Amino acid sequence: MTSTDINHDAIIIGGGFYGAAIAIYLAKQRGFKRVVLIEREAGLLRRASYNNQARVHNGYHYPRSFTTAYRSRVNLPKFVRDWPAAVTQDFTKLYAIARRNSKVTAKQFVRFCKEIGAKIEPVEPALRALFEPRLIEDVFLVEEYAFDSKKLASWAVKELQDCGVQIRLQTRVTAISSGPNQILQVALKPEGGSEELLTSRYVFNCTYSGLNQFKGDFAGTQTGLKQEITEMALMQLPPALQDLGLTVMDGPFFSMMPFQARGLHTLSHVRYTPHMHWKDEQGIDPYQKLNQYDRATRVDRMVRDVGRYLPAVLDAKYVDSLFEIKTVLVKNEGDDGRPILFEKHTELPGCYSVLGGKIDNIYDVLEKLDGESFVLVETTV
Ligand SMILES: Cc1cc2nc3c(=O)[nH]c(=O)nc-3n(C[C@H](O)[C@H](O)[C@H](O)COP(=O)(O)OP(=O)(O)OC[C@H]3O[C@@H](n4cnc5c(N)ncnc54)[C@H](O)[C@@H]3O)c2cc1C
Incomplete structure (x- = not known):
């Protein structure tokens, strides 16, 4: 040749x-x-296709980016149709809204869900009682799934x-x-x-x-990229939380999702999951950077903060952490949107x-x- x-x-x-x-x-x-x-x-x-939070998005996550929310709504049913064996639906998914430091109020969140046509229902008292009422304004039952990587x-x-x-x-x-x-x-x-x-x-x-x-x-690429070293903690949750996925919106809060590939839950926290970040450029190999990173876990800080909102998490057992590079478009730093990059x-x-x-x-x-x-x-x- x-x-x-x-x-x-x-x-x-x-x-x-x-x-x-x-x-x-x-x-x-x-x-x-x-x-x-x-x-x-x-x-x-x-x-990244393994080391992620395994959420099949249905729009709820993106009150600041209508396009991403809308595209998620369009794509979720197709994903469930095309990968039925890899999608788990048998857990209860809750979204809660924090009283302070939240970029969205409960009322705004309900309106947004209605705008994108996403199901949102009041939650039963037993589930609401899991959350600290002084810090959480409202809790909703929603429809969101997980995939098994x-x-x-x-x-x-x-x-x-x-x-x-x-x-x-x-x-x-x-x-x-x-x-x-x-x-x-x-x-x-x-x-x-x-x-x-x-x-x-x-x-x-x-x-x-x-x-x-x-x-x-x-x-x-023409499009600027931001690289982040991220940590998600893998947790064995206590019985009260085991069949749940939950997310507190929209600001410096946290999220827990079933991670089927290990039979555990991931715990991510907006403040502690990103360990460090930099602007992507040729010659700074992100994989090498992660390999050289010391990977000291921040699970204690995550659990301490999450425990204020959701006391049952204090009984969870930490198993280990998934460290990975997360790559996002610089232009979406403000709205958290997740459009595709497709460049010729x-x-x-x-x-x-x-x-x-x-x-x-x-x-x-x-x-x-x-x-x-x-x-x-x-x-x-
Ligand atoms: C912490 C975190 C949480 C996330 N949570 C979610 C979520 O809940 N839901 C969701 O939908 N998405 C989530 N994502 C995003 C999702 O993981 C990615 O969108 C998706 O996995 C990207 O797939 P990919 O094939 O492009 O990347 P990857 O799976 O990373 O594949 C790229 C591959 O290229 C290989 N590679 C790189 N350079 C070279 C080279 N020079 N030569 C040969 N091979 C090379 C790498 O080894 C890698 O296997 C999350 C991501 C992270 C990091």
Whole structure:
């Protein structure tokens, strides 16, 4: 093979939920044949697609971003339809509104839920009694689900195999460059191996936190990104809280969700979950930064604060923590919105960068891809 031959119809960089779903889409819906998926970890869906709060959003979380709330409402039923085995619905989901420091009042929250058409009901007294009334204005029963990231990973492995997508694990893409005749050249480095070059007309950069860490002709994303080292505590909850998911809105509060993949609950806190953050730039490898971070847990501070609002949490048992890089768009810092990033690189025609922001946004990405026309050419090996 020479670097002027095309040896793949598409090269997907990043074996998280997005890379896997896009590879499957190209193979199944768009007739791509030789598709390769390259992942630096030893398995698929091991990074953000595993280390997250597993919430299938239904809009409630986004009173400051109507578009994100609305898109969540549109996407949730599709997600439940397409991944029924990975979605858990059998828990009671509560949203509570804090009396102080909240960016939303109970009345405003109810109005917002009605505007986006999301179900919201008064909660029964026994559940309301879990919360400290001096700090919590109101509590509502809502409809929100959780996904099991292990099941999503099993789905990805099976579907990719069925579609004939080649998977290269423990392999890191280091550079993307443009070659002659609109061919893109992708340099990769398998762990313990020597550098290789793959070629294709199409490259999909689905690396989430790693989106800007390529050399070659890759100029980076136009959209500014913020990187955060985050901690979510994994808790064994006392019986009173075990069948619940709950979120206190909207400010420096907290959230607890079932984490099916470990049979535990995640506890996140707006003040303590983000440990540090920086503006993303080429050359500051977020994965390396996390590896070098000391990961001292802040669970004590989380539990102490949450215990003021929800005393039963003081009986929870801490198991361990999920540390991960969270990558968000700088422009959404104020409104907490989670739109997708979908960029076509003018310096590298045929190269796309994609960031989903949350799991159900996959439909927004696939909609964008539906609008793209792809030219498939004969590949050589
Ligand atoms: C703390 C936290 C809480 C969250 N909570 C929720 C939630 O409750 N609900 C929700 O819907 N979403 C949530 N999210 C967001 C959600 O996790 C992401 O939107 C989603 O997982 C992104 O999927 P992805 O495939 O783009 O990223 P990833 O799963 O991170 O996949 C990217 C992959 O690319 C690989 N990679 C990176 N660089 C390279 C390279 N150079 N070469 C080869 N491979 C590379 C990585 O190893 C990784 O596997 C949360 C995220 C975090 C961090």
